[in-house]
Structures are given as structure tokens and as C-alpha cells.
Amino acid sequence: MSPSLRERLARRFALLARPRRPEPLPALLDRRRVYVLPTRFGLFFGALVLTMLIGALNYNNNPALLLALLLAAAGLASLIAAHLQLSGLRIDAIAAEPVAAGAPMLVHVALSSGDLRTRRGLQLACLQSATVVPAMGAEPVVAAITLATAQRGWLDLDRIRLSTTQPLGLARAWAWIWPESPLLVYPTPESNGPPLPEGGGQSQRTRLHAAGEDVHHLRAYRAGDPRRAIAWKPSARRDLLLVREYEQPLSIEVVLSWHDLAGLDHEQRIRRLARWVDLAERGDRRYRLLLPAHPPLGPDQGPAHRHLCLRALALMPHVQPH
Incomplete structure (x- = not known):
């Protein structure tokens, strides 16, 4: 059987497993959501034990019969142990930092357990990506899995499989997680575009700042003022310790307007x-984003403002090509 055919069959059979629709988190993996089947090694082990049983009965060999029964009991116990590795686990949250479309997204999955049993050998898998979960005890753990991104907007998560072959590798126990919370994907920035547009913003302003460039006025010394800002000659004339207050210019605000890019298509805009x-963030520039059917964003700068702007761009409606 080819890997692609095996993957398609596995995905079809997965649709019959619980959960059958996206679910809110946290989600508890109870016994009805955990599935167990023998691995290839488990099937070989079962065939070997069956052969030993037939041989021991045929030759009336009691020690061989006892050994075969003990091995069979160990195999059955491993099925139960593999089931218990997953039963009772809870998926608390799934989160990821937004990335540009086309870049891999690192998704963090928080898991916890309500008991003191140590759980080892757990594995998370989604599509073509898989990762090993750290050994769990009473403390919660966080595992990271990498997902591919293709387009901007909300990324609906596919089913995530949590599985294990512990303790003996004879059986595989697995359960499905299908969180309903989508993840945000930013638009891909233009690779070789023009520089920032100049003008369109408010005129250049100034603000008082101790590390500015031009002297604005003198004021009385306050605790915490730097020594280099003290104006010694005016202080000596007035018999009062005076400090220079400087002016620092603020850069002209940049206006990023959707309507100024009328010659480009929707996605290129x-x-x-x-x-x-x-570019505005890297240049430490204050900027305002103007989009159709959206309130103006800014003027401002910083990580929070960048996230608001890129989020608004990511959630712009998709236009079907003609």
C-alpha cells in the first residue's frame, strides 16, 4: 500500500473517531476517546505467541505452555497500559504567534494530567508534522508542533493526534484533538517593493526630552537629572542649581493609505x-493605516500597533480572481 493511499484511508477512518466536530478547550481525553490497536511488532508478537501455544499443546509441553500464556498476558497488559497513558489527559490550550503566510507556524499545545502517574513516549502529530511530548507527571507540560501556512487570515486547525506505543511497543494508543479556535496568519510582505511614502502626515513636532538635541529652556534641578545636563555658569550666577531642558524632534507621521495604491490589485495592495x-517599525516611525470600511489605525508605533495593522490586513476580504 502506497503512503499516500494509506494516509487517505487513515484520514477517512479518522472522521469516524471522536470528536466529530471542532470542540472548545480545555478538552478531556476520557476512555471513550482513546483507541488502541496492535503495532506491526505487536502483530508479530501475537503470531509468535500463537505458534508457541500450538506447539506446546501439540507436544504437551507444560513449561512452554506456561511461557506462552505469560507472554500473552504481558501483551494484553500492554494494551491496557497504553490506553492508560492517554486516558485522563487534558488539553488546556493551543496558541501560536502569528507569522507571515508561507512561513512555518510554531503551535504550542498545553497538556496536563489530574493524577501522579508518569506518562512517557507521547507524540503529537498533525498532517506532516510530529513532535515528542516531554515526560508528564502532575505538572502540566507544553509541546510545540510546526504547521505550514499558505494564505493570510484565520488558519483552521486540522485534527491533532496524540499517540503512544508505551510501554512495550506492542500496541499503539491514540486520541484526536480538534480545537475550534483558529490561529491568525499575517499577509506576506512584498519582497522588493518601494520605500515608505513620505508626506501626508502631520507636520514635524517637538517634545521635551532630557537627551534631546536643542536647548529649550532652563529649569530647577530635580533629583535624578543627569549631571551633564546641569548648566553650571547660569547656576553660579543665580546661586541656584539649574538644568538644561532639551527639545527632541518627532519624525513626520507616515500615512499608509489603501486608496493611494489604486494601480495595484487587491492582494498586492x-x-x-x-x-x-x-519598514515603519524598523525605522522607528509613527504611522497611520487607512483601510476601506475600517476605522483608521494610529498614528502610533510599537508591537501592539503593528499587530493591529497586520491583523486588519490579514482579515481583509478575499477577492476571487476573474
Whole structure:
């Protein structure tokens, strides 16, 4: 059987397993959600024990019969132990930092257990990605799995499989997680676009700042002022310790407007604006984003403002090509 055919069959059979629709978190893996089947090694082990049983009965060999029965009991116990590795686990949360479309997204899965049993050999798998979960006890753990991203907007998670072959590798126990919370994917910035547009913002302003460039005025010394800001000559004339208050210029605000890119198609506008948002952040510029049917964002700067702008661009409606 080819790997692609095996994967398609596995995905079809997975649709019959619990849960059958996305579910809110936290989610508890009870005994009805855990499935157990022998591995290839388990099937070989079972055939070997069956052969030993037939031979022991045929030759009336009591020690061989006892050994075969003990091995069979160990195999059955391993099925139960594999089931108990997953039963009672709880998936508390799934989260990921947004990335640009096309970049891999690192998804963090938080798991916990309500008992003191140590659980080892757990594995998380989703599509073509898999990762090993750290050994669990009473303390919760966080495992990370990498997912591929293709387009901007909300990424609906596929089923995530939690499985184990512990303790003997004779059986595989697995359960499915299907969280209903989507993850955000930013638009891909334009790779070789123009620089930031100049003008369109408010005129250049100034603010008082101890590390500015131009002297604004003198004021009385306050505790915590730097020594280099003390104006010694005016202080000596007035018999009062005075400090220079400086002026620091603020850069002109950048206006990133959707309507200024009328010559580009819908998706190219989004990619260029995403590029300009990143350029403004790297240049420490205050910027305002103007989008259709959306309140103006800014002027501001910083990680929170960048997230709001890229989120608004990511959730712009998709336009079908003609």
C-alpha cells in the first residue's frame, strides 16, 4: 500500500473517531476517546505467541505452555497500559504567534494530567508534522508542533493526534484533538517593493526630552537629572542649581493609505502595506493605516500597533480572481 493511499484511508477512518466536530478547550481525553490497536511488532508478537501455544499443546509441553500464556498476558497488559497513558489527559490550550503566510507556524499545545502517574513516549502529530511530548507527571507540560501556512487570515486547525506505543511497543494508543479556535496568519510582505511614502502626515513636532538635541529652556534641578545636563555658569550666577531642558524632534507621521495604491490589485495592495508597516517599525516611525470600511489605525508605533495593522490586513476580504 502506497503512503499516500494509506494516509487517505487513515484520514477517512479518522472522521469516524471522536470528536466529530471542532470542540472548545480545555478538552478531556476520557476512555471513550482513546483507541488502541496492535503495532506491526505487536502483530508479530501475537503470531509468535500463537505458534508457541500450538506447539506446546501439540507436544504437551507444560513449561512452554506456561511461557506462552505469560507472554500473552504481558501483551494484553500492554494494551491496557497504553490506553492508560492517554486516558485522563487534558488539553488546556493551543496558541501560536502569528507569522507571515508561507512561513512555518510554531503551535504550542498545553497538556496536563489530574493524577501522579508518569506518562512517557507521547507524540503529537498533525498532517506532516510530529513532535515528542516531554515526560508528564502532575505538572502540566507544553509541546510545540510546526504547521505550514499558505494564505493570510484565520488558519483552521486540522485534527491533532496524540499517540503512544508505551510501554512495550506492542500496541499503539491514540486520541484526536480538534480545537475550534483558529490561529491568525499575517499577509506576506512584498519582497522588493518601494520605500515608505513620505508626506501626508502631520507636520514635524517637538517634545521635551532630557537627551534631546536643542536647548529649550532652563529649569530647577530635580533629583535624578543627569549631571551633564546641569548648566553650571547660569547656576553660579543665580546661586541656584539649574538644568538644561532639551527639545527632541518627532519624525513626520507616515500615512499608509489603501486608496493611494489604486494601480495595484487587491492582494498586492495588502502585501505592499504589510511591507510598509514593517519598514515603519524598523525605522522607528509613527504611522497611520487607512483601510476601506475600517476605522483608521494610529498614528502610533510599537508591537501592539503593528499587530493591529497586520491583523486588519490579514482579515481583509478575499477577492476571487476573474
